[in-house]
Amino acid sequence: MRRRKFLILGILPAIFLMTFLFVLPSLWGIYSSFTNMALLGKEAANFRFLGLENYIKLFKDSSFYTSFVNTIYFVVGSALIGQFLLGLIIALLIDYAEKKKIPGRGIVYGIVLLAWINPTLIAGFQWSAMYDYYYGTLNKFLNLLGIQKINWLGTMPMLSVIVANIWRGTAFTMLIWLSALKTVPLELYEASKIDGANAFNRFRYITVPILRDIITVNLIQITMATMGAFLLIWAITSGGPGLKTTTLSLFAYRTAFEAYRLGYGSAIAVIMLIINLVFGIIYIRLFRRR
Amino acid sequence: MKKLLRLLPLLFILLLLITYSSAKPITIKVWYPDELGVKPKYVDKAAEDFRKAFPNVNLEVTRYKIPSGDFLTKLLLAIDAKEAPDVFHIGGTLMPEFVDAGYIRPLTAYLVKWEDWKHYPKSIKDAVRYKGHYYTIPYGLDVRWLYYRKDIFEKAGLPVDWKPKGWDDILNTALKIKNSVPNVIPYVIYAGVAGAGGTVNHGYVPLLYGVKGVAYDVKSGKYVIETSAVKKVLDFYKKAFIDLKLVPQEVLTLPKPWTTMREKLGAGELAILFEGGWVYGGWVTRYGLENVEKTIGYTLMPSEKGAPYFTVGGLGTCWYISSQSKNPDLAWEFIKRFNTREIVAKINIEDPHPVARLDSAELPEFKGIKYLYDCTQILAQAKFEPMAPGISKFGNRVQLMTGRVASGEMSPDEALRKFIEEMRMDFGEVIVK
Amino acid sequence: MKILVSIIFLFMIIFFGVPFLWLYFSAFDKEASAFIKFPNFTLSNFIEVFREYNFTRYLVNSSFVATITMILTVLIVAISSYSISRIKWKYKNAFLYSLLLLHSIPLSTTMVPIYGIMRILRLRNSYLGLILIYTAMQLPFLIWLMKGFFDTIPEELEEASWIDGCSFFKGLFKVILPVSLPGILVVSVLSFLGAWGESMLILILVDSEKMKTVPLIFYEAMRTVGGYMEVRYELVSSFAILFQIPVMILFILSRKLLAVSIIPGVER
Numbered sequence: 001m002r003r004r005k006f007l008i009l010g011i012l013p014a015i016f017l018m019t020f021l022f023v024l025p026s027l028w029g030i031y032s033s034f035t036n037m038a039l040l041g042k043e044a045a046n047f048r049f050l051g052l053e054n055y056i057k058l059f060k061d062s063s064f065y066t067s068f069v070n071t072i073y074f075v076v077g078s079a080l081i082g083q084f085l086l087g088l089i090i091a092l093l094i095d096y097a098e099k100k101k102i103p104g105r106g107i108v109y110g111i112v113l114l115a116w117i118n119p120t121l122i123a124g125f126q127w128s129a130m131y132d133y134y135y136g137t138l139n140k141f142l143n144l145l146g147i148q149k150i151n152w153l154g155t156m157p158m159l160s161v162i163v164a165n166i167w168r169g170t171a172f173t174m175l176i177w178l179s180a181l182k183t184v185p186l187e188l189y190e191a192s193k194i195d196g197a198n199a200f201n202r203f204r205y206i207t208v209p210i211l212r213d214i215i216t217v218n219l220i221q222i223t224m225a226t227m228g229a230f231l232l233i234w235a236i237t238s239g240g241p242g243l244k245t246t247t248l249s250l251f252a253y254r255t256a257f258e259a260y261r262l263g264y265g266s267a268i269a270v271i272m273l274i275i276n277l278v279f280g281i282i283y284i285r286l287f288r289r290r
Numbered sequence: 291m292k293k294l295l296r297l298l299p300l301l302f303i304l305l306l307l308i309t310y311s312s313a314k315p316i317t318i319k320v321w322y323p324d325e326l327g328v329k330p331k332y333v334d335k336a337a338e339d340f341r342k343a344f345p346n347v348n349l350e351v352t353r354y355k356i357p358s359g360d361f362l363t364k365l366l367l368a369i370d371a372k373e374a375p376d377v378f379h380i381g382g383t384l385m386p387e388f389v390d391a392g393y394i395r396p397l398t399a400y401l402v403k404w405e406d407w408k409h410y411p412k413s414i415k416d417a418v419r420y421k422g423h424y425y426t427i428p429y430g431l432d433v434r435w436l437y438y439r440k441d442i443f444e445k446a447g448l449p450v451d452w453k454p455k456g457w458d459d460i461l462n463t464a465l466k467i468k469n470s471v472p473n474v475i476p477y478v479i480y481a482g483v484a485g486a487g488g489t490v491n492h493g494y495v496p497l498l499y500g501v502k503g504v505a506y507d508v509k510s511g512k513y514v515i516e517t518s519a520v521k522k523v524l525d526f527y528k529k530a531f532i533d534l535k536l537v538p539q540e541v542l543t544l545p546k547p548w549t550t551m552r553e554k555l556g557a558g559e560l561a562i563l564f565e566g567g568w569v570y571g572g573w574v575t576r577y578g579l580e581n582v583e584k585t586i587g588y589t590l591m592p593s594e595k596g597a598p599y600f601t602v603g604g605l606g607t608c609w610y611i612s613s614q615s616k617n618p619d620l621a622w623e624f625i626k627r628f629n630t631r632e633i634v635a636k637i638n639i640e641d642p643h644p645v646a647r648l649d650s651a652e653l654p655e656f657k658g659i660k661y662l663y664d665c666t667q668i669l670a671q672a673k674f675e676p677m678a679p680g681i682s683k684f685g686n687r688v689q690l691m692t693g694r695v696a697s698g699e700m701s702p703d704e705a706l707r708k709f710i711e712e713m714r715m716d717f718g719e720v721i722v723k
Numbered sequence: 724m725k726i727l728v729s730i731i732f733l734f735m736i737i738f739f740g741v742p743f744l745w746l747y748f749s750a751f752d753k754e755a756s757a758f759i760k761f762p763n764f765t766l767s768n769f770i771e772v773f774r775e776y777n778f779t780r781y782l783v784n785s786s787f788v789a790t791i792t793m794i795l796t797v798l799i800v801a802i803s804s805y806s807i808s809r810i811k812w813k814y815k816n817a818f819l820y821s822l823l824l825l826h827s828i829p830l831s832t833t834m835v836p837i838y839g840i841m842r843i844l845r846l847r848n849s850y851l852g853l854i855l856i857y858t859a860m861q862l863p864f865l866i867w868l869m870k871g872f873f874d875t876i877p878e879e880l881e882e883a884s885w886i887d888g889c890s891f892f893k894g895l896f897k898v899i900l901p902v903s904l905p906g907i908l909v910v911s912v913l914s915f916l917g918a919w920g921e922s923m924l925i926l927i928l929v930d931s932e933k934m935k936t937v938p939l940i941f942y943e944a945m946r947t948v949g950g951y952m953e954v955r956y957e958l959v960s961s962f963a964i965l966f967q968i969p970v971m972i973l974f975i976l977s978r979k980l981l982a983v984s985i986i987p988g989v990e991r
Binding site for chain 2: 038039040041042043044045057060061062063133134151153154155157237238239240241242243257258259260
């Protein structure tokens with residue numbers, strides 16, 4: 001019985017700290033989203049409750065819709081299509097190369113991983129140099145090939161940040177698949193070879209079903225991480241040109257720390273929190289089934 | 291009794307603590323942003339004078355080597371945390387919003403007693419008055435020029451002594467350069483969010499003033515949108531960016547377009563640019579006065595059809611006293627020691643701006659510089675930046691509107707409609723005519 | 724097929740490698756630009772970073788924050804995940820899944836509220852605030868990880884030691900600690916890296932000159948170095964490398980351990 005007390009006591013510090021980071025801020029966010037809290041201008045001197053006004057404004061605010069749609073583009077493009085497919089392909093290739101002893105797999109593995117552990121801000125710095133219109137590496141390469149230079153961040157800003165984010169985050173999917181591929185029982189493969197199934201069918205009918213849960217968990221994880229991406233976009237485009245790369249995270253940041261409207265910024269944060277909780281709960285349901 | 295004796299050391303410590311805390315010197319904190327390194331010399335000079343006059347006061351001067359936007363955030367967070375410095379240095383246009391937020395203290399009581407106040411012209415005194423009080427003393431005013439490269443003009447067969455006869459002349463000149471001088475950007479006017487303050491004061495506002503438009507109505511305290519004027523401005527943007535493709539789209543997308551464009555004009559890769567007067571000094575340090583005088587011309591901004599020619603004036607950055615300051619009298623003593631005839635003249639010679647103090651302009655070393663003389667001369671033709679509460683929100687909406695037109699995302703009409711809608715959302719009532 | 728795979732590998736190496744090559748070349752070049760080119764080798768950028776930008780101070784600050792965060796995190800994680808692993812509790816699963824839920828919420832979602840709460844608690848510009856929040860931010864995942872680790876250690880192990888006459892704590896210390904060392908090592912490395920590399924909250928929580936850390940100073944350098952006219956890529960690159968080095972070293976040293984455990988984690 002005394003032991004149980006110790007055990008309960010042992011959990012408390014963790015609970016306390018997590019309350020401090022997750023619960024209190026959420027409560028504060030909900031509270032302040034009903035106010036006109038601001039750091040500058042008239043509102044800063046006259047704090048008051050607005051009721052639902054911030055939310056009503058938000059749903060009328062075209063910038064909010066733009067950021068919302070941008071977030072979807074960004075997530076679908078860089079996580080669901082980019083990171084997932086590229087990560088899967090790289091994992092399959094490395095797996096294949098391991099079996100056939102093709103050189104270079106170690107370097108690929110290492111460098112993909114390097115892009116992932118690299119602090120995100122640095123990734124942003126590297127890519128803003130790649131994309132620089134006048135002197136950037138990409139355009140100089142095009143120049144060497146005799147192709148007209150492209151205004152990457154002007155004409156295709158969303159694609160540009162998506163590519164940068166694929167670069168940065170592919171390793172995660174690759175790692176999951178590499179370890180998952182090792183768990184697929186080989187006997188099934190052997191059996192199917194005898195049956196005459198080709199490589200694609202083997203993948204489709206044996207690998208995929210076994211890994212279905214891994215796929216869903218992986219997808220939801222990269223979706224949520226990508227939805228929350230902030231620093232990378234911030235460092236490359238700061239959300240511009242116009243609002244073309246402003247996702248919800250950037251919109252919330254700009255509202256709170258550039259327009260200095262904390263109340264309105266909180267309303268955005270609360271909406272984001274709700275979206276994330278919904279995703280999170282789906283994720284956990286799937287995880288639990290596993 | 292014994293008990294009391296035991297308490298004695300405790301009392302002694304208490305006493306020590308009290309005397310210590312009361313003897314602690316008064317501290318005056320001064321914060322200012324400076325990336326270029328011009329200001330520190332003069333701030334230090336003022337600080338030195340201050341320390342001589344008040345040897346018992348601890349003056350803490352902090353220079354922040356960051357862009358002024360980042361400094362503003364830092365300052366606001368400090369004010370919010372009740373840790374504001376006594377004196378700080380921010381743009382003159384922010385004054386109304388700072389007053390409305392209750393962050394700064396009026397200087398009226400000090401100024402009426404300050405004998406140097408008489409050296410400031412009425413126009414400037416009016417500009418720093420808000421809700422019946424003076425809040426700051428400008429020292430170096432901002433003017434803006436339409437800069438152009440004389441060497442490029444020569445190559446294009448254009449007269450080097452340029453005085454554009456209206457907006458069309460600017461566009462036509464740029465078009466001629468585009469067609470005759472390769473590898474040169476003909477013209478740049480800032481637009482979009484990336485252009486930040488430049489989009490407002492170097493782009494939208496000079497154009498708006500060129501059609502006699504106004505942005506804010508002081509009497510009613512409301513923003514004004516004159517649809518026909520704004521429409522003309524947006525049409526100009528459309529012509530420059532989309533129809534004639536004179537301004538490159540990178541202006542909308544570079545992270546800090548102004549640094550690149552200033553660099554390009556200095557290097558002779560850009561022909562026409564409306565920019566701040568202070569940029570001239572940057573070119574002079576880099577390329578030498580003689581070179582710059584030979585290659586870079588500057589002229590006033592024309593109205594839509596030519597005259598009246600004008601510049602967009604600004605109060606520059608100025609010192610303010612925080613309303614949180616416990617020693618405003620001492621804070622004022624510091625501000626006073628910065629705004630002396632000498633310092634105001636010298637800092638504006640080094641970082642060329644026209645002076646707000648008329649007697650500083652009389653100093654021979656100031657008078658002797660042609661560029662500064664020109665800048666001071668055009669003050670009479672200056673129309674000042676709009677100063678109004680919520681100016682940053684307004685600026686943000688302007689950036690969005692111009693960006694939408696300049697990128698081709700929307701037609702001028704659509705962008706204007708959206709602008710009105712957004713301004714109403716931000717400010718409630720807006721005068722639309 | 725082999726050739727095709729090799730060609731794809733080559734493309735991957737170029738795509739993932741060029742940005743790094745550019746970074747390393749630039750940092751050791753006298754005059755770098757946004758274009759990748761072979762450097763005129765020099766160390767002067769690094770010297771300038773230390774001399775002109777007072778980098779040592781930020782290095783000390785960052786190391787301090789990351790180390791204390793690491794110690795605190797390891798302590799809390801070890802104790803609480805052991806407790807969770809051993810406790811019999813109706814809501815244990817619910818608790819574990821809520822940990823996973825907390826972990827999956829990206830930090831940028833709660834950024835504004837975190838700022839708000841730290842402002843009320845007067846924990847802006849304070850290492851205490853920073854350390855607490857860095858610790859808290861990593862707890863859900865690390866507890867989840869470590870709890871799984873403790874689950875693999877049979878309970879009989881410590882029970883045997885208690886029967887042998889060891890006290891509750893002594894038993895844990897002598898029996899459990901040694902076997903859980905690899906797990907603790909993983910937690911240490913991950914928590915150190917988490918605190919070292921965090922660059923989002925630091926933007927809004929710290930602005931005092933004295934307290935800046937390496938990520939913050941890198942961010943500022945990226946935004947401002949060169950100032951009026953141009954970006955000084957060579958200088959910012961050397962900032963970047965100094966910021967990155969500890970991450971790389973720790974990662975390489977412990978990659979065998981990490982590779983196994985990092986997989987269920989979402990990067991923040």
